[in-house]
Amino acid sequence: MTPVQIIFLLCAALILASALMVVTTRNLIHAALWLVAALFGVAMLYAILDAGFLAVVQVVVYIGAIAILFIFAVMLTRREMRDRGPQLRKDWWLAALLSLLVFAGLAFLLVTQPGVNRSAAVMPEGLDTLGKLGAALVSPDAYVLPFEVASVLLLAALIGAVYVAASKK
Amino acid sequence: MTTETIIWLLPLPPLLAFFLIVLFTNRHKAFSHSLAVGAAGLSWLGSMLVFVRALGVPEFGKEVFESAINWLPTGETWLKIGVLIDPLSAATLFFVAWTVLMIFVYSIGYHNFGQPAGNHDRPGLPPHGATIQDEKGHKHSVPSIEPMYSRFFAFIGLFAFGMYTLVVSNNLLTFFIGWEIMGLCSYLLIGFWYGKESARDAAVKAFMTTRVGDVFMLLGIAFLYSATGTLSFREIFRPEMLHALATTATPFFGLSAAGFIGLLLFIGTVGKSAQWPLHVWLPDAMEGPTPVSAMIHAATMVSAGVYAVLRMFPLITADFSGHALTPTMSIIAFIGAFTALFAATIAVAQNDIKRVLAYSTISQLGYMIAALGIGAYVAAAFHLIAHAFFKALLFLGSGSVIHGVEHGALHTGEHLDANDMFNMGGLRKKMPITFWTFLIGGFALSGFPLLTAGFWSKDEILADAFGHGHWAVFATLAVAAFLTAFYTMRQVTLTFLGEPRTQAAEHAQETPWTMTLPLVVLALFAVGYGWVGIPEDFPLIGGLLPNWFHEFVGGTLAERPESLPFNFLPLLTSLVVALGGLLVGWLVYRKVKSPQQDRLQIPLLKNKYYFDEAYDFLFVRPAYWVSETFTYMFMDRAIIDGILHTFGRVALWLGSFLRNYFDKPVINEFIGDGTGNIVKKAGSSLRRIQVGRIQSYMLASFIVVVLFAVLYYFLIGGV
Amino acid sequence: MSIPLSWYLILSAALFSIGLFGVLARKNAIAILLGVELMLNAVNVNLVAFWRYLEPAKMAGQVFAIIVFAVAAAEVAVGLALIISVYRRRKTVIADEIDLMKW
Numbered sequence: 001m002t003p004v005q006i007i008f009l010l011c012a013a014l015i016l017a018s019a020l021m022v023v024t025t026r027n028l029i030h031a032a033l034w035l036v037a038a039l040f041g042v043a044m045l046y047a048i049l050d051a052g053f054l055a056v057v058q059v060v061v062y063i064g065a066i067a068i069l070f071i072f073a074v075m076l077t078r079r080e081m082r083d084r085g086p087q088l089r090k091d092w093w094l095a096a097l098l099s100l101l102v103f104a105g106l107a108f109l110l111v112t113q114p115g116v117n118r119s120a121a122v123m124p125e126g127l128d129t130l131g132k133l134g135a136a137l138v139s140p141d142a143y144v145l146p147f148e149v150a151s152v153l154l155l156a157a158l159i160g161a162v163y164v165a166a167s168k169k
Numbered sequence: 170m171t172t173e174t175i176i177w178l179l180p181l182p183p184l185l186a187f188f189l190i191v192l193f194t195n196r197h198k199a200f201s202h203s204l205a206v207g208a209a210g211l212s213w214l215g216s217m218l219v220f221v222r223a224l225g226v227p228e229f230g231k232e233v234f235e236s237a238i239n240w241l242p243t244g245e246t247w248l249k250i251g252v253l254i255d256p257l258s259a260a261t262l263f264f265v266a267w268t269v270l271m272i273f274v275y276s277i278g279y280h281n282f283g284q285p286a287g288n289h290d291r292p293g294l295p296p297h298g299a300t301i302q303d304e305k306g307h308k309h310s311v312p313s314i315e316p317m318y319s320r321f322f323a324f325i326g327l328f329a330f331g332m333y334t335l336v337v338s339n340n341l342l343t344f345f346i347g348w349e350i351m352g353l354c355s356y357l358l359i360g361f362w363y364g365k366e367s368a369r370d371a372a373v374k375a376f377m378t379t380r381v382g383d384v385f386m387l388l389g390i391a392f393l394y395s396a397t398g399t400l401s402f403r404e405i406f407r408p409e410m411l412h413a414l415a416t417t418a419t420p421f422f423g424l425s426a427a428g429f430i431g432l433l434l435f436i437g438t439v440g441k442s443a444q445w446p447l448h449v450w451l452p453d454a455m456e457g458p459t460p461v462s463a464m465i466h467a468a469t470m471v472s473a474g475v476y477a478v479l480r481m482f483p484l485i486t487a488d489f490s491g492h493a494l495t496p497t498m499s500i501i502a503f504i505g506a507f508t509a510l511f512a513a514t515i516a517v518a519q520n521d522i523k524r525v526l527a528y529s530t531i532s533q534l535g536y537m538i539a540a541l542g543i544g545a546y547v548a549a550a551f552h553l554i555a556h557a558f559f560k561a562l563l564f565l566g567s568g569s570v571i572h573g574v575e576h577g578a579l580h581t582g583e584h585l586d587a588n589d590m591f592n593m594g595g596l597r598k599k600m601p602i603t604f605w606t607f608l609i610g611g612f613a614l615s616g617f618p619l620l621t622a623g624f625w626s627k628d629e630i631l632a633d634a635f636g637h638g639h640w641a642v643f644a645t646l647a648v649a650a651f652l653t654a655f656y657t658m659r660q661v662t663l664t665f666l667g668e669p670r671t672q673a674a675e676h677a678q679e680t681p682w683t684m685t686l687p688l689v690v691l692a693l694f695a696v697g698y699g700w701v702g703i704p705e706d707f708p709l710i711g712g713l714l715p716n717w718f719h720e721f722v723g724g725t726l727a728e729r730p731e732s733l734p735f736n737f738l739p740l741l742t743s744l745v746v747a748l749g750g751l752l753v754g755w756l757v758y759r760k761v762k763s764p765q766q767d768r769l770q771i772p773l774l775k776n777k778y779y780f781d782e783a784y785d786f787l788f789v790r791p792a793y794w795v796s797e798t799f800t801y802m803f804m805d806r807a808i809i810d811g812i813l814h815t816f817g818r819v820a821l822w823l824g825s826f827l828r829n830y831f832d833k834p835v836i837n838e839f840i841g842d843g844t845g846n847i848v849k850k851a852g853s854s855l856r857r858i859q860v861g862r863i864q865s866y867m868l869a870s871f872i873v874v875v876l877f878a879v880l881y882y883f884l885i886g887g888v
Numbered sequence: 889m890s891i892p893l894s895w896y897l898i899l900s901a902a903l904f905s906i907g908l909f910g911v912l913a914r915k916n917a918i919a920i921l922l923g924v925e926l927m928l929n930a931v932n933v934n935l936v937a938f939w940r941y942l943e944p945a946k947m948a949g950q951v952f953a954i955i956v957f958a959v960a961a962a963e964v965a966v967g968l969a970l971i972i973s974v975y976r977r978r979k980t981v982i983a984d985e986i987d988l989m990k991w
Contacts, residue, residue, distance in 0.1 A: 008891050012899050019903055019926050023910030028918060035922055042929050045899075048891075049940045054953055058932075061957055066925065066964050073918055073968040077975045088913045089984065094868060095912035101875050103905035110897045117892045123944045133954075136947035143951045150958040157962030161969035167976070861987030864920070868912050 008048060015041035026087050028078075032070045039063050050123060053130050172222050173236035176252040176337050179215045179262075180347075182208035183329035190323040201319035202277050205326050209273040212333060216266035223259040230256050230724025235339055235403065249401060253339030257550060257725040260718075261336050261476055264554045267694065268468040268561045269329050271687035275565050276325065276460040278683030279572065280315035287313030293364030295458075298579045310579035312572070321361060325464065328354035332469045336476070341390050341400040344480070348386075348441070351470045352379050358465060359457040371453035378450040382440015386477075389433025393484075396426055406483045408727065415488035428497040431485035435478060435501055442474030442534045445508040449781055451531055455523040459568030462523060467530055467560035475537045475553050482546055483726065489544060494639075502542025506645040509535030511778075513652035517659065518774035520764060521588045522567045525660050529614065530560055532649060536630055539642055545633035546730055550722050551702045552626035558698055559613035559623055562691035566607035569680045569688065570664060573600045577676035585673055590660065591764055595669040599677040604665045606688040611661050613695045615654035616747040622699030624747065629704070632739040647742050654750025662758040670762060706735035896937035903930035917971045917981045921964060928960045 018038035025031045039062045046055035089095075110116060136142040186208035194200040219234070226232050237251025254262065285299040290313055299313040315321065328351055335347030353376075360372030394400055396417070397410055404410065414427035421429050438444070443451035443466075454466050465471075478485070478501070489495050494502065509532045516528035533556050540549035573596065574587040585592050597604040613621035616628070627650060634643040669675040679685065702718035716732065723729045761767050773779070860866075903926055910923025932953050939949020975981050 002890065005891055008895065012895075015899070016902055016906065019906040022922050022926060023906055023914060023919070028916060031919060031922055035925060038926065039929065042933060045896075045933060046936055049896075049936050050944070051936050051940065051950060051953075054932075054936060054950060057954070057957060061961055062925075062929070066961055069964060069968055070918065070922065070925075073972060076972055077918065077981045087915055087919065089864065089915055091868070092913035095909050098868065098871050098875065098912065099905040099909035102871070102908055103901055105875065105878060106901040106904070107898055110901065111894060116894045116897065118941060119890050119892065120941050121944055123940075127945065129944075129947075129950070133947050133950050136951050137954070142947075146951070146955055150955050154958055154962050157966050161965040164966070165969035165972045859990060861990030862984050863986075864912055864983055871908070871912070 004048065008045075011041050011044045011048070014038075015045070024088070028074045029071065032067060032074060035070065036063050036067045039067060050129070053133060172219055172234045172254075173252065175215045175219055176234060176254055177236065179212050179219070179337055180330045180333035182211040183326040183333065186326040187323050187330065190319050190326065195319045195323075198282065198314070198318045201322045202282065205322035206270075206273045206277070208326060209270045209329060212329065213266040213270045216262045219254055220259050220263050223254060223256070224721075228724070229259070229721070230726075230729075233403075237339060237401070246398075248342070249340065250343050251339045251401075252337045253402060254337065255725050256722050257476075257479055258336050260550065260554060260722055261472075264557045265332055265336055265469055268557055268691070269332070269464065271690055272460050272464040272468070272561065272565070273322075273325065273329075275463075275568070275684050275687040276321065276458075278681045279458065279460055279568055280318050280321060281312045282314060282318070282683070284312050284314045286316070290316050291364070292316045293362060295362050295365075310582070312576060312579060317361070321358075321458070321460075324354055324357050324361070325460070328358070328465065328470075332473065335473055339402055341393065341402070344477070345386070345390060348437075348473060348477075349383065351465070351473060352376065352383065352441075355379070355454070355465050355470060358461040359454045361457055361461065365456065367453075368456040371450070371456040375450040375454050378447050379440040382437045382447055385433050386437025386440075389430045389437070392426075392433065393430050396430070402480065406727070411483060411487040414484065422496070424496055425488050427484050427487035428495055431481060431487075431497045432500065434481050435485070435497070438474035438477050438538070439504065440474075441477070442471045442538070443531050444474075444504050444535060444538060445511055446780075448508065448512065448531050449777075449784060452524050452527045452777070455521070455527050459523070459564060459571065462527070463561045463564035463568070466527065467564050468557040471530060471534055472553055472557055475534060475541070475549065478538065478541050479546070479550055479553070482541065485541075486544060491544075494543065498542050498544065500542075502539050502639065502642055505535045505538030505540070505542050506642045506649075507535070508532065509539060509649040510645050510652070511535075513649045513656070515774055515777050517652060517656045517769050518771060520590055520770075521586075522570060522590050522593075522660065522664060523564070523588055525590075525656060526560070526563055526567060529563075529653065529656070532653060533560065533614070536627070536646060536649070539646060540630045540633065543634055543637060543639045543642055545630060545637075546726060547719050547723050548626065548629035548633050551629055551718055555613070555622035555626040555695075555698055558691055559610045559621070559695040562606060562610035562688060562695055563614065565684070565688055565691065566603055566610060569600065569603040569684050570596060570607070572680050572684070573603065573677035574673050576678050577673035580676040581672040583671065583673050585671060587673070590663040591762075592671045593664045593669070593674045594667045594671075595665070595674060596677055597665040599669075599674075600679045602679060602685045602688065606685075606692040607665070608661060609692045609695055611657045612751075613699075615657045615751055616650060616743055617751070618744055618747065620696060620699075622695055622697075624743070625699035625702050627747075628740060628743045629702070631743050632704075632733060632736060635739040635742075636733040636736060643739075643742075647746055650743065651746040651750045654747050655754040658751045658754025659758045662755055663761070666755075667759060667762075704735065705732060708735070893937060893941045896933060896941075900930040900934040900937070903927075903933065915982050915984060917974075917983045917986070918968070920983060921967050921971070924967075925960065925964065928956060932956050 015038050018034045018041060021034040022031050022038060025034060039058060043055045043058040043063075046052070046058055137147045138144050183205070186204045189204055190201045194204060223229055223234065234254040235251065237249040239247035240250045241248035281296065285301060287296045287299045290296045290299075293316075296313040296315050298310040300308050300310055302308050331347045331350030331354060333347075334350070335344050338344045338347060356372045356376040359375050360368050362368045390400065393405065396414060397405055399405060411427065414430070415425050417426040418424075419426050419429045424432065440447045451466055451471070455462055457465075485497055485501070486495075489498060512528045512532035512535060516525050516532065519525045519528060533552070537549045537552050537556070540552065570593065571587045574585075574593060577599075578585060578587060609621070613623035616624045618624045631643060631646060631650070634646060669677075700714055702716060703714055704719075705716050719732060720729075758767075764770055776782075858869075907923045907926030907928075907930060910926060911920050912923075914920050914923065935949050935953045935956065939946075939953070943949070971981060974986055978986060980986065
């Protein structure tokens with residue numbers, strides 16, 4: 001067991017345990033905080049995967065913006081104080097069964113693929129992943145179009161969210 | 170204009186008059202009678218022209234006026250129709266033209282032209298008189314004009330057309346057409362006063378009875394056509410054709426074809442000339458106005474029956490060799506003689522002035538038929554023409570008498586039957602012209618010697634019967650002649666002689682010139698006509714005038730009949746019966762003042778031997794039964810309607826069966842409502858999927874995705 | 889031997905399933921969105937793992953992951969805005985009570 005593997009296992013445990021807590025905890029603020037933990041774990045995973053930029057983006061965007069947004073939303077909708085009582089629907093067992101089935105299916109499919117146990121490819125020496133990522137994002141014969149579309153999407157989402165959530169009075 | 174063209178045109182003026190009156194001048198009485206009389210006058214002129222020209226043709230009979238056209242295509246040949254004037258039809262044309270014209274003129278006065286319209290006259294009933302006021306304010310009743318004046322002239326115009334057509338035709342088809350047109354007009358004119366039930370019934374009776382005869386006549390015509398292939402007289406009477414018909418046997422009673430056809434055609438005459446047993450219609454036909462009785466039932470239509478036998482004489486006598494009578498001729502002679510006596514016996518018990526004349530007509534026609542039956546062609550034709558003149562005269566005279574008595578009744582206000590002779594009497598002083606002309610006619614009918622035409626014609630028939638040895642016929646006709654003279658004198662005595670028996674007769678007046686002029690003209694003929702037929706061997710006067718009639722009309726036949734040598738016995742017989750009958754009649758009836766004193770009012774005779782009642786029982790009631798009970802109730806309502814109702818009921822039952830057992834339960838409830846219910850139930854159960862909760866939707870969709878993935882993996886295989 | 893790829897893949901599958909469970913079984917609408925976030929993260933992990941293990945020279949994997957970040961952010965913003973709007977109207981964030989589209 002190499003140290004990397006141990007780190008990976010610890011990360012995995014963190015992620016999965018936090019995720020489970022997200023979906024089962026009663027208190028929504030707690031759930032949001034558990035989400036933060038899970039996202040951290042994922043960031044750590046990115047780091048292990050040599051995607052440092054993505055790890056940082058994960059922390060900044062997901063945790064810094066999205067999770068905070070969740071906490072705001074929870075706070076804005078707390079009037080009813082509905083954290084009392086069961087937080088799961090009546091047919092949660094059906095959902096659990098379904099999730100298990102999905103997991104089993106996916107796992108089975110993944111594991112039976114040939115070449116699934118490969119090791120990481122060799123990363124070329126002196127690869128400037130960040131530079132290349134930036135170039136890829138804006139270069140016309142690379143991924144500038146999806147980049148621009150994503151920008152438009154964010155703009156639309158921005159306007160939409162502002163309009164929808166705006167108070168009518 | 171050639172004679173043939175004139176002959177073609179002869180029937181036309183009266184027909185035109187009919188159409189013009191019916192279509193245009195119905196409301197204008199003067200116009201209508203002018204049209205009618207003018208038309209009769211035109212036809213009279215044409216007939217006289219033709220007659221004169223015919224007289225001028227030597228050997229007329231071998232030479233005739235004939236003209237024919239192709240009319241009906243029948244395969245390879247044509248059925249031709251046309252006109253023919255031979256001596257017989259020339260003589261007939263003469264008397265038809267005169268009598269028709271006289272009667273047309275008479276009708277103007279008879280229907281009271283020029284008189285005011287009646288107080289309560291309505292079309293369909295005889296006029297009843299109008300009340301007029303003179304200058305002093307006195308009201309009295311005068312005769313009123315007939316409301317249906319123009320209609321009468323239209324009908325007699327149509328009738329004249331029928332008679333002319335019959336006389337001038339050269340073939341049996343147009344002959345029969347004219348025959349039937351006259352039958353129709355007889356119906357229309359007998360029922361002229363259609364408001365009277367008795368007139369309506371009489372019209373139907375006349376039509377029905379003559380129809381019976383006409384059916385047999387039509388059968389005869391059809392048989393003739395099929396046997397010979399032609400209907401034209403000249404062709405049928407060719408010797409070879411007659412010989413063929415005389416020698417062909419038919420399966421009917423052993424008669425030859427000629428005899429059988431002759432018999433069938435004769436039955437038509439029995440109907441049309443009112444011979445026994447089809448005589449019942451003629452007395453009832455006196456319901457019509459008197460000009461109708463004169464024209465149709467004395468001078469022309471019933472004469473047409475005798476004319477038919479005269480025409481077909483060559484056919485009837487085709488197998489007659491001059492000795493024993495053929496079966497057909499025997500039947501004809503029997504019916505003629507029997508009718509003559511039979512009708513004469515009824516006539517002596519009749520009180521209605523016109524009824525006496527009706528039975529007299531039947532009897533005289535019987536004379537002619539009997540003459541033809543024994544083969545006396547010329548005598549029968551002679552008597553036919555003489556009878557037409559004096560019988561028309563007698564009828565018109567009776568009409569004049571009735572008018573006079575009615576006029577008197579209007580003065581006195583009496584309501585009486587103006588036809589009844591016992592309501593008359595003494596009219597010789599009040600209506601002299603009518604009296605003298607009626608007397609001449611009556612003497613002619615009785616056969617008053619030498620001066621009247623009736624003597625010469627009757628004497629010829631008796632002579633012929635005696636001369637050929639037909640004793641039974643001779644005796645019967647002699648007795649009938651006695652009775653004829655007897656009832657004629659009875660009639661004259663009761664009507665004109667003695668003293669008036671009623672106030673109406675007291676106040677009777679002579680009728681206007683339009684009525685008396687025809688009487689005078691016809692009286693002249695009744696006297697003078699006899700002199701053209703005096704037999705050559707008659708004592709004293711025999712050779713003074715040639716027997717023109719015998720020569721002329723006898724030429725119609727292929728072989729001119731020979732004149733019989735003179736015999737005293739028939740002459741004596743006819744003198745005795747004529748003068749004796751007149752004398753006895755006068756002696757008996759100058760003392761009889763009322764029906765109770767008349768010893769001849771025997772019920773059997775008065776009721777015409779109950780023949781009407783017998784026919785009613787034998788024919789009329791069964792016919793009603795067949796039509797009302799059998800055909801109507803039984804066949805039509807029970808059977809045919811029953812079938813139809815059954816169809817209806819079956820259809821109804823089928824319809825309701827299908828409705829209740831198939832339509833409602835299966836189609837409506839099961840299929841119709843059923844699908845609706847299924848959809849409703851499915852809908853109401855399936856709609857519960859639409860919960861509105863998004864997580865349920867997602868659960869459902871993920872379940873399906875998983876299932877599909879599994880299915881895909883296992884069925885299609887691979888990843 | 890380092891970490892086999894399958895570990896990452898199974899991890900992402902598990903994370904995805906847990907997120908799925910959260911989406912399907914939680915009452916609160918915001919909790920449902922939390923589940924969606926988990927699922928998106930699982931996808932991202934998958935993408936980056938494949939990038940690293942198959943073609944680290946090409947940037948396609950990372951670019952894809954960046955796009956997914958953007959999309960997730962947009963989606964969360966709009967979703968939460970919607971939930972807040974619905975909360976204002978109907979005074980509830982329980983998903984089961986927002987069922988106006990029910991029959």
